[in-house]
Amino acid sequence: GESVGLHLPTLSVQEGDNSIINCAYSNSASDYFIWYKQESGKGPQFIIDIRSNMDKRQGQRVTVLLNKTVKHLSLQIAATQPGDSAVYFCAEKLGGNNRKLIWGLGTSLAVNP
Amino acid sequence: NAGVTQTPKFRILKIGQSMTLQCAQDMNHNYMYWYRQDPGMGLKLIYYSVGAGITDKGEVPNGYNVSRSTTEDFPLRLELAAPSQTSVYFCASSSYRDYNEQFFGPGTRLTVL
Known part of the structure; x- marks a missing residue:
């Protein structure tokens, strides 16, 4: 079946380093890919999205890269801070009028001081 | 704005009991x-739900029911609770324009014993 999954379940980085979180997807019909951050004990929080016809999108300290050839999505966090410690989910939205998201399993990011 | 509110925060149910998880948004x-x-x-x-009076099933609807009589409220009903329904339940909302940002x-952390 269709699925969204993550390469690495856990990632540990030093404060100040850049973090890269990867995601593989299998549904070519998705028109948006979205990253969410979930801190412990809280609901997910939207970070950034990218439309399927784009390769790159930048936000505040974050960059999303989309490689449709290999169906790969990544989230880069610059100068990682302790407040970035969380579980990061990629999600995909199927095309058309569909408003539902299909969620990946998540990657836990731990930032070491 | 309170955003999205959910009640209760925690609940323990016995097998076969029923309950309603409340969700409200003021956006x-x-x-x-x-x-x-x-x-x-x-x-x-x-x-x-895409609006008051309109609901649709997601990936895992069995054992649950919903209603949407107003724009603000979207309660989730569990009938005949089973241990498999032990989970954390999140309610979310999004606007018509920015539907990727939920x-x-x-x-609500629910345990069924």
């Missing part, structure tokens, strides 16, 4: 969603 969002999140997993969509409530 005048058209879309509302109910998810469940099992430990170490991503989110699974239970039901969603706003989540704090979650």
Whole structure:
């Protein structure tokens, strides 16, 4: 079946380093890919999205890269801070009028001081 | 704005009992969603609504029911609770224009014994 999954379940980085979180997807019909951050004990929080016809999108300290050839999505966090410690989910939205998201399993990011 | 609110925060049910999880949003969002999140997993969509009076099934609707009589409220009903329904339940909402950015409530942790 269709699925969204993550390469690495856990990632540990030093404060100040850049973090890269990867995601593989299998549904070519998705028109948006979205990253969410979930801190412990809280609901997910939207970070950034990218439309399927784009390769790159930048936000505040974050960059999303989309490689449709290999169906790969990544989230880069610059100068990682302790407040970035969380579980990061990629999600995909199927095309058309569909408003539902299909969620990946998540990657836990731990930032070491 | 309170955003998305959920009650209760925690609940323990016995097998066969029923309950309603409450969800309300004050952002005048058209879309509302109910998810469940099992430990170490991503989110699974239970039901969603595109507006008052309109609901539709998600990936895992069995054992649940919803209603949407107003724009603000989207309660989730569990009938005949089973241990498999032990999970954390999140309600979310999004606007018609920015539907990729879902706003989540704090979650309800449900245990069925």
